[in-house]
Amino acid sequence: MKNIWFTIYSSPKHDNKYIGLNNYRTLLEFLLIPAIQDKINRNKKIQKIMFCLIPELEKDLIDNFKSNYSNKRIVNGGIINLEASSSEIDWNNLSVIEKKDFLIKKWKVLFDNLSEDYFITDKSEVLKSLDKLKNQEWRITNTLFKKKIKYNKETYNVVMDISTESAQLALVRDSDEKWITLKNYETWQIETDANFKNFKFEDDILTFVNKNLFSSMLESPVVFNLKEILK
Structure with missing residues (x-):
């Protein structure tokens, strides 16, 4: 079965705000597959799970996210996407540990706000896997x-x-x-x-x-x- 693509992106106009993010994104794409993939309900036909970092947003667009994905039988286009705020941080001045904490925090927001039918385990197991990943060497x-x-x-x-x-x-x-x-x-x-x-x-x-x-x-x-x- 084809791997789910877990990824992070931002608008090209914000490239200078997220220097080095591409490196974190690429490594996380590989780390999240063994950590999360076997807990996802593949009957949803999910191909890609991602979030977009938007510095202008004051908060993550959770209500919009829930309305798009809550209890949907099959994900439209195979894509799950969260519009995520980064207004509370200055990515370029974060330490390695702070960057890891921030990215895992956003992944937890995304998965925590998916309804239970997107998982084949209890949702809490996914969140535990993310916490474990945060604390290990990347x-x-x-x-x-x-x-x-x-x-x-x-x-x-x-x-x-x-x-x-x-x-x-x-x-x-x-x-x-x-x-x-x-x-x-x-x-x-x-x-x-x-x-x-x-x-x-x-x-x-x-x-x-x-x-x-x-x-x-x-x-x-x-x-x-x-x-x-x-x-």
């Missing part, structure tokens, strides 16, 4: 491919270490778990420039193949010379 380290790289009698895994600040593409050596950084990205780039489906390795040259056809056509290939990197 970091994911994934091995990107089953296939490993064999070079100079050593074997390496290709990994991506993702945090709210950056996404680091690296090799991890099997013999001693040494970490060799290949390239640092903005976290949001794991959905575009750093969204790799495979790699090619020939004559010391490691080349990554992008999943996104549009990106692969417009961007230069991501290439590394392991003879230089693994001296």
Whole structure:
């Protein structure tokens, strides 16, 4: 079954008010799937659950949200959307902990104001999962491919270490778990420039193949010379 897309957005005219939000949004999209998705009623045909941050709003538009989604059999267009106020905070001056608290608070507002028929568990279980997520480290380290790289009698895994600040593409050596950084990205780039489906390795040259056809056509290939990197 296709994953539900959990996301956060704002108007492009407010980009300067939410510097770095794209990184938090991207990481949360991955964290919310295991935390929340299996508690959602998929019979509602939900495809996307999101909230929009609007600095001009004095409060979240909860009444409007309830009228749109309360006890509806199937969500129109598969989208659940909350118009959320950010008037009480200055995102750019918040600490990492404050940003996490704020975003989880808005997710709790959204889920708390959905009627019970949107869940296959008690709604309180969803809110508990969000509290648990708020208090854990927001970091994911994934091995990107089953296939490993064999070079100079050593074997390496290709990994991506993702945090709210950056996404680091690296090799991890099997013999001693040494970490060799290949390239640092903005976290949001794991959905575009750093969204790799495979790699090619020939004559010391490691080349990554992008999943996104549009990106692969417009961007230069991501290439590394392991003879230089693994001296």
